[in-house]
Amino acid sequence: MHDIVFLDRDSLHATVRPPAFAHRWRDYSATGADQVVERLQGASIAITNKVPIRLDAIARLPALKMIAVAATGTDNVDLAACRARGIAVANIRDYSVVSVPEHTFALMLAVRRSLRAYAADVDAGLWQRSTRFCLLDHPIGDLAGSRLGIVGYGALGRRVAQIARAFGMEVVVHSRSRIDNADDPQVTQVPLDELLRIADVVSLHLPLSDATRHMIGERELATMRRNAILINTARGGLVDEAALAEALTKGVIAGAGFDVLSKEPPAPDNPLLKLRLPNFVLTPHVAWASAGAMQTLADMLVDNLEAWVAGKPSNLV
Missing domain, CATH: 3.40.50.720 (NAD(P)-binding Rossmann-like Domain)
Incomplete structure (x- = not known):
């Protein structure tokens, strides 16, 4: 018993x-x-x-x-x-090989197409008062034709790569283990610094450990393109949150979409909770949680x- x-x-x-x-x-x-x-x-x-x-x-x-x-x-x-x-x-x-990748792309699209900012404009009545048929006050980018850098290439990373290719994205990968190109001939495996330099979107899909804690910090964020966005549906501790808040505030990168924080539930003084930026979307660790x-x-x-x-x-x- x-x-x-x-x-x-x-x-x-x-x-x-x-x-x-x-x-x-x-x-x-x-x-x-x-x-x-x-x-x-x-x-x-x-x-x-x-x-x-x-x-x-x-x-x-x-x-x-x-x-x-x-x-x-x-x-x-x-x-x-x-x-x-x-x-x-x-x-x-x-x-969650369906749920997490779908949420990953929901965040990606929300940030790249400024969905939060445009929804707020409608709530504020700006569209209703517009003299034109649409508002064009925030940047809108396409995923098609851009380069996605996936950090971590387990089941979730592979599924994200599959969806990205359907969107018309080029995919590069950084993984701690060697990827067998016979199993996945479309994979281009690169060092992390190179991935950060060349990717338009960086998406994290790896576990938190002593080796990966704060793997994305001030130096790594500065390495990224100014038009790049960072997506994290893995673990909050992978990213130095204070460094990210500063990078978003100063325009070091173009935006971020997060579903996780280093402490959950978060402390009120978490720097990402204080951000009121149209290019940052934070959800409460629900990427995994479809029915x-x-x-x-x-x-x-x-x-x-x-x-x-x-x-x-x-x-x-």
Whole structure:
């Protein structure tokens, strides 16, 4: 009999089927960092989307045998502590290969075509008072004929590349691993600095780690073209937010579309929250969250539990 505790059930708007093994299940809508140990006492399986499970908590949970992360990113779990204790950690992979790329292009189009600025003009009554049939007060650019630089080339990066080519964009890629051109002959792989210099749009699709934290900072932003835009639907910590706010304010780059911040929910003093610029669009970490993607995630989550209990673990980190 396994005791299963889902620490932040309200983060997943989907039907979670009961696992096909003997178990007891407890849901908590949300869990604070100071409640983790209390709520996981006696649990053999913990499910978390974003609730941190750190070394100090792991040390006080002797019954814990598995952590099922209801997401792809595992930076909220102390993986080294889990390995030392023999605790299995499984994540969810490739569940949002439709949702995240679609949101990526929604942000891309919103920034490139000044949708936020034009919608605000209509709300302010400017179109209604115009002497012309249209307003042309903000720049409008096409994706077709431009160059997209994709940083990170897993399942999401590949899907973004596929959509970009349908838009008529040229694609260049920076990846930490070598891309086999036999599998993807259209890929042009370049160093990060070169990608930043030549891309009209830079889109991030890689996990957050010590090696990638603040990989886009003041120097990298200054390397980008002045007409370039930066899109981030991956992790907020990949970008130095203070440097980005300054770059947008000073016109170092043409715009940005973000779905993630370094701390979520964000602190009120986050510099990106203070921006009131027509060329910056921020959404609250919802790129992953289409109804279809969340149901796929829920199904894969239970698949991971059942596979581990059956002695055939899948998606271990």
